[in-house]
Amino acid sequence: MQIWLDELRGDVSWLGNLPAGLVYTLGIVIACKIVLVYASLLAGETVWLERRISGRMQARIGPNRVGPQGLLQFLADGVKLLAKEDIIPATADRPVFILAPIIVFVGAFAAFAVIPFGDGIVAADMNLGLFVVLSLTSIEVVGIIMAGWASNSKWAVLGAMREVAQMISYEIPLGLSALGIVLLAGTMNLSDIARQQEGAIWNWYVFRGPFAFASFFVFFTAALAALKRAPFDLPEAESELVAGFHTEYTGFRFAVFFLAEYSAMILFSILTAVLFLGGWSPGFPVDLDSGIARWIGALILFIKTILLLSVMIWIRWSLPRFRIDRVMYLCYKVLLPISVVCVVGLAVQVLVAIEWLGLEHAVGGWLGGK
Amino acid sequence: MATTLDSLLALDFPGAALAGLFLATGDLVEYVPVLVMLIFAVLFAGANLGLSFVLGAKGKTNPVKEAAYECGMPPITDAHQRFSVKFYLVAILFVLFDIEVVFLYPWAVHFGEKALQTFLFVEMLIFIGILFLGWWYVIRKGAVNWAQE
Amino acid sequence: MTTVLFVVFGGSALASALLAVTRKNPVASAIWLVGMFFGLAGVYVVLEAYFVAAVQVLVYAGAIMVLFLFVIMLLDLRSKQLDLEASPRMPILGVCAAVLFVVVSGMALMDAHDAGIFPDAAERATLVLDGSPEAIGADLFGRWLLAFEVTSLLLLGGILGAVILTKRRLT
Numbered sequence: 001m002q003i004w005l006d007e008l009r010g011d012v013s014w015l016g017n018l019p020a021g022l023v024y025t026l027g028i029v030i031a032c033k034i035v036l037v038y039a040s041l042l043a044g045e046t047v048w049l050e051r052r053i054s055g056r057m058q059a060r061i062g063p064n065r066v067g068p069q070g071l072l073q074f075l076a077d078g079v080k081l082l083a084k085e086d087i088i089p090a091t092a093d094r095p096v097f098i099l100a101p102i103i104v105f106v107g108a109f110a111a112f113a114v115i116p117f118g119d120g121i122v123a124a125d126m127n128l129g130l131f132v133v134l135s136l137t138s139i140e141v142v143g144i145i146m147a148g149w150a151s152n153s154k155w156a157v158l159g160a161m162r163e164v165a166q167m168i169s170y171e172i173p174l175g176l177s178a179l180g181i182v183l184l185a186g187t188m189n190l191s192d193i194a195r196q197q198e199g200a201i202w203n204w205y206v207f208r209g210p211f212a213f214a215s216f217f218v219f220f221t222a223a224l225a226a227l228k229r230a231p232f233d234l235p236e237a238e239s240e241l242v243a244g245f246h247t248e249y250t251g252f253r254f255a256v257f258f259l260a261e262y263s264a265m266i267l268f269s270i271l272t273a274v275l276f277l278g279g280w281s282p283g284f285p286v287d288l289d290s291g292i293a294r295w296i297g298a299l300i301l302f303i304k305t306i307l308l309l310s311v312m313i314w315i316r317w318s319l320p321r322f323r324i325d326r327v328m329y330l331c332y333k334v335l336l337p338i339s340v341v342c343v344v345g346l347a348v349q350v351l352v353a354i355e356w357l358g359l360e361h362a363v364g365g366w367l368g369g370k
Numbered sequence: 371m372a373t374t375l376d377s378l379l380a381l382d383f384p385g386a387a388l389a390g391l392f393l394a395t396g397d398l399v400e401y402v403p404v405l406v407m408l409i410f411a412v413l414f415a416g417a418n419l420g421l422s423f424v425l426g427a428k429g430k431t432n433p434v435k436e437a438a439y440e441c442g443m444p445p446i447t448d449a450h451q452r453f454s455v456k457f458y459l460v461a462i463l464f465v466l467f468d469i470e471v472v473f474l475y476p477w478a479v480h481f482g483e484k485a486l487q488t489f490l491f492v493e494m495l496i497f498i499g500i501l502f503l504g505w506w507y508v509i510r511k512g513a514v515n516w517a518q519e
Numbered sequence: 520m521t522t523v524l525f526v527v528f529g530g531s532a533l534a535s536a537l538l539a540v541t542r543k544n545p546v547a548s549a550i551w552l553v554g555m556f557f558g559l560a561g562v563y564v565v566l567e568a569y570f571v572a573a574v575q576v577l578v579y580a581g582a583i584m585v586l587f588l589f590v591i592m593l594l595d596l597r598s599k600q601l602d603l604e605a606s607p608r609m610p611i612l613g614v615c616a617a618v619l620f621v622v623v624s625g626m627a628l629m630d631a632h633d634a635g636i637f638p639d640a641a642e643r644a645t646l647v648l649d650g651s652p653e654a655i656g657a658d659l660f661g662r663w664l665l666a667f668e669v670t671s672l673l674l675l676g677g678i679l680g681a682v683i684l685t686k687r688r689l690t
Contacts, residue, residue, distance in 0.1 A: 024399070028406055031403065032403055033410065035407070036410050036411065036414060040414070082422045082426065083425050083426060083427060084422070084426055084427060085427040085428065086423065087431075087435065087436065089437065090436035090437065091437070091438055091445075092438070093546065095547065096546055096547070096550065102416060103553075105414070105415040106411040106415070109407065109411040109414075110407045110408045110411050112407065113404045114403075124400045124402075124403035125400060126401065126404075126569070127569070127651060127652070128569050128570060128573050128652065131573045132404065134577060135574070135580075135581060138576070138580070138581025138582070139576070139580055142553055142580065142581070142584050142588070145588045145589075145592075146588075149450070149546060149592060151438065152438055152448070152450065153440065154438075155439065155440075157450065157592075161453060161457050161592075164457075164461075164585060165456075165460045168460065168582070168585060169460055169464060171464070171581075172468065172471060175468070175471040176471060179471065179475060179478050182475065182478040188652065248438060248439065251422055251426055252418055252419055252421075253419065253422075256415050256418065324516055325515070325516035325517035328460075328516045329514075329515075329516075329517075331514075332505075332509065333509060340498060340502070343498075344498065347481065347491055347494065348491075351487050351488065351491050354487055355488060401564050401569070405561070450592070452594075453589075455685045458589050458590065458685065459685045461582075461585050462677070462681040463678065464582055465578070466681070468577070468581075469674060473659075473667070475652060476570065476653070476655045476660075477656055477659075477660060480652070480653055480656025480657055481656075490660055493660055493664060493667075496668060500668075500671040501671055501674060501675060501678075504674065504675045504678035504679065505678075507678065507679060507682060508678060508682055511682050511686050512686075513682045513686060
């Protein structure tokens, strides 16, 4: 961010004349605002995407009236939800009930500050990027448990307990499979991780050997479960728990939960693309790190994000729901051991590359070396 | 990061003291967007909820409408009931395994850059091995087996 | 400017901590505790201990907090019940404990100071502060290796204890 702003001050003369502090302040504030608006708009459009794809999969059309192809449907829905009556149950714990959706929203959106949308197109380009994303998204759980508890409805409490148990369980394989990529990359900086995958398609981390390949599937599965997407949507299984933890939420409070859910989907799609699928690399060597070209890179990353989102939606409308004991089984007896084996395997891979093959660092190629 | 230090000294516009918060030395400046984003997210959610409070329909309330949903029946008993200890066990296991993951991250970053790699690798194998024993015990005891009972 | 930030974050952490111990509703206390964790994370960032700050949010706000909330729910703690159980002497005992804590930790710090653990002004000027994960990794897996490996035993003990305590109830 800072480097980018310095660059901008060098290029644009009137900005260079302004005090640096003012440019930084405004730059950071404007960048954050843009990221927030972009993420929430994209979340709205993802809802549309989901409804259209699910419509097609069920031989329906889906929303197509508001705007071209129904693209503005989410705005109409938003306005509708704004105008709805806000009901708080009499038995609810009011302050906690009101605070809960805000905490969930913050947990889902704050992490976008460190997500790179393209080479250098990032609000906070920090060394701890990946770790900060994982830690900020973990706050969501607190909001969910608060929402369920404060609602004082049996469905909400049951849904919240199930959901929290599921989300926290799957955070462990999620963190471990991302760790494998940190091992290969030697950094937690998301932009650097993406840059290391530039060039040919086999530079993508998903293709760096069997362990990285397995890590990718563990990560994506654990992300689906942490996002409580089908087939892991039992915390809000409509047929048994009504709507899970947000049963008692109406109007825009519900919309805030909804937005948070879809923005978390986008977050994990971008994260998967950056960690495993080459970030903004199109899969062949091309120079995308300056000027207009970096926006082409951003477009490529955007397309990958949309594709991953579509896969998530496709999975949701194809697979039946898991049973809760199978969910726990999958996490602790399948994904957790696989992810630990992957971490050890990738460590061996890096070890062999550096110690025995004498490569500088385990980047590039099948085992390493660029 | 010398540029930040320079600009720290060049605070010469109205509101400079406030803007100074955004100007710290070192990597600190990269953490400011996270703080700004946190504040924006709270404001965005808060403002929209406020807007819905202003625009939203205001209906009359009655006890039935304000009751928590329970299959269309008047709710019986309180929803805050005691929960199975399984949930508690999952939470405590999560804390323990989460700390393990936290320890592994600095190791992973450190692993790629130093010469003592075999040593580091063995260190981590011992760490993971000891925790593997814990995992094995959890599985053998059926502590995460929710199908029982 | 870091001083201003330090005061802002430290102050909010202190205020949240005070609110957390004075609230009657256990869930409200828990929420203020989350606020305190964030204030503390801010303090760590200002001190350039970025990794510790992220860990603070991940482990305390994300994991330990869930455990606290689960316990509150599991035991079904209510403010009414707490009122009944709390004796009027509790605040006095609390203040006594706080004073004792300040005295003991102060004395420990004084001892540490006398032993020359803290760097003096001249040393501090040359000290390079590095809170990056690389630096933590280098220290943790070099100098503090034994402590690190013992931690894994501690975690193992935690896992075994949790399973033994809860499984006895289940079967």
